[in-house]
Amino acid sequence: MKFEAIFRVVAKILIPLIVLFAFYVHFHGDFSPGGGFQAGVMIAAAAILYAVVFGVDEAQSILSQRAVAFLAPFGVLLYAAVGLCALLSGKNFLDYTVLAHHSKHAHHIGILLIEIGVIITVSCTMIAIFYAFVDRSR
Amino acid sequence: MELYLNAALLTLLSLVTIAIIRERNLFGSIILFSVYSFIMASLMIVLDAVDVALTEAAVGSGISTVVLLGTLHLIKAKEELPTKSTVLPLTVVAVTGLLLVWGTCDLPVFGVSDAPIHKHVTPYYLEQSIPLMGIPNVVTTVLGNFRSFDTLGETTVVLTAGVGIMLLLRSRNTKGGDQI
Structure with a gap:
């Protein structure tokens, strides 16, 4: 899939901005709309745009199918691990107060950790779905 | 202002829906679906649901369009005309739709x-x-x-x-x- 120069140049400018905005949506989720899921689909959209413009092989040399298939369950496990941390410390599942001494701090850290789990799973699952479809088309 | 925006967006939405139903070329349908999602995302912004709008714009008009185009690569690009009679499915859809609209009568007023x-x-x-x-x-x-x-x-x-x-x-x- 080779496209004209304008498309490549515009994509080169846009993709970093999309990823930057995705991380803004993710880490600013405490104060503004959005969170792990929104950021995850945005990163996936950026990766898919990259694959469409520069070719799927180019994209897979950066983020291989194996890596994507490994990271997607890793996100869910990270999320569950935060819950297990609380469980092993004698609190309820996903009770963040065990993560830091100050309760508000603990909630911030807890939400950040689980959102990182969500962003990894969502973005990698979306990219994996895209890879699966592309593989079939070849 | 919000009323006019909503009216304009919903009119566009219904026009796109009719276009999707009438379109026989699958490539056209996919692009129209993408347009539909984009209008839907705009509607979500008017409703102050920005996070839903972000998801709808990224998944609905972005990722799913690409995935559908990937599928189109594998199949014929033209939708076949239905071979069986469409009366029964149409009745089922119409009755279900009417029941759903009837059900909304009991819901609390919007907002x-x-x-x-x-x-x-x-x-x-x-x-x-x-x-x-x-x-x-x-x-x-x-x-x-x-x-x-x-x-x-x-x-x-x-x-x-x-x-x-x-x-x-x-x-x-x-x-x-x-x-x-």
């Missing part, structure tokens, strides 16, 4: 604050978000804290969907088994 759904746990979430966690965005605290168990399930659902698609589409080529 009222004293609807039952806003009186159960919502006040607690709204009041306790800042004192307990110091996070002003209540959506984040509900998703990440008050209901983090649900979010874990949701994330698992996303993963399961991905695993299902990977198994359906990929396993045959990689294992070297029966190739289609």
Whole structure:
């Protein structure tokens, strides 16, 4: 899939901005709309745009199918691990107060950790779905 | 202002829907679906649901369009005319639609604050978000804290969907088994 120069140049400018905005949506989720899921689909959209413009092989040399298939369950496990941390410390599942001494701090850290789990799973699952479809088309 | 915006967007939405139904070229349908999602995302912004709009714009008009175009690569680009009579499906759809519209008559008026759904746990979430966690965005605290168990399930659902698609589409080529 080779496209004209304008498309490549515009994509080169846009993709970093999309990823930057995705991380803004993710880490600013405490104060503004959005969170792990929104950021995850945005990163996936950026990766898919990259694959469409520069070719799927180019994209897979950066983020291989194996890596994507490994990271997607890793996100869910990270999320569950935060819950297990609380469980092993004698609190309820996903009770963040065990993560830091100050309760508000603990909630911030807890939400950040689980959102990182969500962003990894969502973005990698979306990219994996895209890879699966592309593989079939070849 | 909001009324005019809503009216304009909903009119566009119904026009696009009619166009999708009438379009026989599948490439055209996919692009129209993308347009539909984009108008839907705009509508979500008017309704102040920016996070839903972000998701709709990225998934609806972005990722799913690309995936559908990838599917189109494998099949014929023209939708066949239906061979069987469409009277029965049309009746079923019309009756179900009417029942759903009838059901909405019992719902509370759109946007009222004293609807039952806003009186159960919502006040607690709204009041306790800042004192307990110091996070002003209540959506984040509900998703990440008050209901983090649900979010874990949701994330698992996303993963399961991905695993299902990977198994359906990929396993045959990689294992070297029966190739289609």
